[in-house]
Amino acid sequence: MDKKVNEILARALSGQQPTEAEAVYLLGFPEYSPEATYTRGVGNDVARARTGNTALIFGQIGLELYPCEADCQFCSFGETHTGFSERITLDEETIREKVRAFTKDGDLYVLWLMTMNSFDLDYFSNAVRIAREVAPPQTQIYTNIGDTDYDTFVKLKQAGADGVYHVVRLGEGSYTKIPVERRLKTRADAVKAGLALQDCLEPIGPEHRAEELVERMFKTQADGIDTAGVMKRTAVPGTIFTTSITNLRMAQITAVNALVMIPSDPYPWIPIHEAEPLGLVSGGNSICAETGVNPRDTATDTSTSRGLDVSACRKMLWEAGFTHLAMGDGTRIALTAEYIAERDAADDAEATTAGEAASSTAASA
Numbered sequence: 001m002d003k004k005v006n007e008i009l010a011r012a013l014s015g016q017q018p019t020e021a022e023a024v025y026l027l028g029f030p031e032y033s034p035e036a037t038y039t040r041g042v043g044n045d046v047a048r049a050r051t052g053n054t055a056l057i058f059g060q061i062g063l064e065l066y067p068c069e070a071d072c073q074f075c076s077f078g079e080t081h082t083g084f085s086e087r088i089t090l091d092e093e094t095i096r097e098k099v100r101a102f103t104k105d106g107d108l109y110v111l112w113l114m115t116m117n118s119f120d121l122d123y124f125s126n127a128v129r130i131a132r133e134v135a136p137p138q139t140q141i142y143t144n145i146g147d148t149d150y151d152t153f154v155k156l157k158q159a160g161a162d163g164v165y166h167v168v169r170l171g172e173g174s175y176t177k178i179p180v181e182r183r184l185k186t187r188a189d190a191v192k193a194g195l196a197l198q199d200c201l202e203p204i205g206p207e208h209r210a211e212e213l214v215e216r217m218f219k220t221q222a223d224g225i226d227t228a229g230v231m232k233r234t235a236v237p238g239t240i241f242t243t244s245i246t247n248l249r250m251a252q253i254t255a256v257n258a259l260v261m262i263p264s265d266p267y268p269w270i271p272i273h274e275a276e277p278l279g280l281v282s283g284g285n286s287i288c289a290e291t292g293v294n295p296r297d298t299a300t301d302t303s304t305s306r307g308l309d310v311s312a313c314r315k316m317l318w319e320a321g322f323t324h325l326a327m328g329d330g331t332r333i334a335l336t337a338e339y340i341a342e343r344d345a346a347d348d349a350e351a352t353t354a355g356e357a358a359s360s361t362a363a364s365a
Contacts, residue, residue: 005035009042017262020214026256027210031249043255043283048322050267054332055285055322056109057313058271059102060144062292062302063115063127064089070117070146073175074203075295076236077116083238083298089123090292095130098291102310103135104350105343109328110140110198112165114292117146117178125159132160140328142198147178147186153193162328163196170201170208170216175240200229200271204253206243213253217260220268228261229271230254230284234296251282258283269326275308280320289313311347314340 008022018026029035065088067079076082090098102108113127124145131141140162153164168183169176191197199220201213220228232250235241245253254272261268272279274296275287290307299305308316317325318340324332333339 001038002029002035005029005038009038012042012046012259012262015262018256018259020218023214023217023256023260024210026259027213027253029252031246031252036248036252039259040251040255040278040282043258044281046262047258047267047270047283047285051269051285051326052324052332053322054324054326055280055287055317055320055335056269056326057107057310057317058110058112058286058288059108059310060112060114060288060290060292060294061090061095061098061102061131062290062294063095063113063124064119065293065300066116068116068118069177071177072169072295073240074169074171074205074233074236076238076298077293077295078239081238081240084300088293088300090127092126092130095127096134099131099134102289102291103139105310105346106136106138107314107325107327107333107343108135108139108289108310109286109326110142110163111135112142112144112288114144115146119145121152121155125155128156128159128161138327138329138331140196142196147182148189149186150189150192153190153195157193157195161195163198164190165198165200166190167200167202170203170205170212197225198227198229199223199225200227200231200273201253201257202229202231202273203233204231204245204250205233205241206245214256214260217257221261221264224264226266226268227271227286228257228268229273229286230257230279231271231273234274236296237298247276247278250276251278251284254279254284255282274306275313275316277316277320280317280322285322287313287316311340311344314343 067082068077071078142163144165172180232245235244269286270284271286272284289310291303294302297306325335
């Protein structure tokens with residue numbers, strides 16, 4: 001075992017943040033090395049101690065799809081390479097159904113509503129109003145939209161939005177047609193409008209150097225953002241990217257990210273995407289259920305493909321050893337096998353009732 005790694009991690013266990021150079025050093029070891037294994041263990045210990053072994057579930061509904069002029073080279077919607085030709089726009093009834101399916105059990109922390117880089121404000125505001133009406137009050141409603149301005153965020157807040165997911169992606173301006181400055185202004189306008197801001201280190205590929213990743217981690221920590229996620233890039237068919245980092249490498253990055261966040265108070269949530277067990281025992285504590293369109297998928301509804309449902313997320317978090325789920329209002333509930341079974345039984349009963357009602361309606365038609 002490398003002596004310097006031992007020293008860095010011993011200090012981390014006592015509550016001392018590694019320096020930028022030390023964080024880069026930790027990421028310099030192969031993900032399968034003993035040093036990386038130890039780093040993942042300490043990242044896991046630190047994050048669980050600071051959060052009371054608590055996890056949370058996000059949910060995202062992809063509302064619209066069309067060939068997108070932002071043309072992000074890692075996204076399945078980019079206009080120069082997308083395999084989608086027809087526009088998809090969820091109607092009000094479908095939005096209500098999807099919101100209710102994700103939030104009816106009351107244990108979803110945040111529901112993201114995602115649309116394209118350009119969007120119709122009236123349509124999106126109405127979707128936010130529907131989500132706020134259908135979801136329980138403890139579930140926060142966040143936007144995942146293209147760049148916009150302060151006045152738009154004021155209107156979205158009035159419609160019921162609590163916050164925004166808006167990130168300066170790795171490769172912004174090079175692999176996208178969006179200037180970094182525009183992304184930064186949008187983030188500032190959202191905060192000015194009174195909306196919470198979520199951040200994420202994404203989309204990480206094999207070409208990204210440790211120095212670049214660590215610089216972003218320290219920026220997120222210094223900004224005091226309460227969500228510091230880690231997401232690997234998916235090699236979506238049709239895009240220019242054909243390789244991805246391994247889940248083990250993403251877990252190593254997640255662990256270092258968890259250590260960088262040590263000075264934060266409160267300690268931030270650390271979502272990992274896509275959901276997988278290794279990251280959840282390396283400092284990650286949040287995963288996402290998904291339905292509708294998905295920029296990392298070629299299916300028109302990711303719930304039939306890559307996307308997990310809320311039940312699957314609960315089970316993965318429990319299998320990873322978390323003992324509590326956090327709600328969007330700050331309350332926490334026990335995450336137990338009994339709780340999962342109760343929720344699944346209620347969902348099955350509701351599905352059976354709905355199926356019987358549909359059969360009866362069809363028979364009488």
